[in-house]
Amino acid sequence: MSEAHAHPNYIKIWFWLLILLAISVAGPMLEIPWVTVVTAFGIAAVKTFMVAAKFMHLQFEKKIIWYLLIICVTFLGVFYFGVAADIMNSSGQQWKDCIADNTCIEQRL
Template sequence: MGNQAQHAVSHDEHAHAGEHSHHGNYVKIYLILLVLLVISILGPEIGIRWVTLITAFGIAVVKAYMVAKNFMHITFAPRYVAYLVGTCLIFMLLFFAGTAPDVMKFSGTNWQKPAWEAAHAEAAHGGGAAAHGESAHH
């Protein structure tokens, strides 16, 4: 294992030395990112909800991956770095999965939010809705 560790070091140095050829053209990556940005702005113009979601969040994921891969060189780092980042992201999904069933509800077995619901119902039926305009019903 000691040898293996040494091996890993030399392997990394090796990879580092060869990095220039792997890096590709940063300006090219940048231009691709800009094209993706334009698409994500144009997405909502079509006005279909699921298209907007894909152009907004799908492209955000692609952009983040491109930045991580090409600018942060996560793929040239030892593999545990990607596992580390991935684990943290999975923990956040866990947090969301465990919390959302409670937070995304307005009442439970033994509790309610009467004051907020009353205020909210007023806003929805009264002058509040008019003030928010048509976008409220998107």
């Protein structure tokens, strides 16, 4: 069982999560790209932090768990940027971009 710590007001946190959900749905309706990115992904990040910190009690957790999670997210970044350098580059010779001409799936069938 978790170590003794005061439980936060979970109902209040849930209420704020619902408000953030409403904003994340309403934001993209404005059809302004930067507003869409901020409301959809920025708010997803805030909601994630709230769920992790309050519901998963990460705010009371030992540092080793924080290190574990930070390492995981860092490696995801390494994966993304490591692969992106190749995936995003379709210039040069001997290249056939099957994503752009939508033939990747057909090639596998």
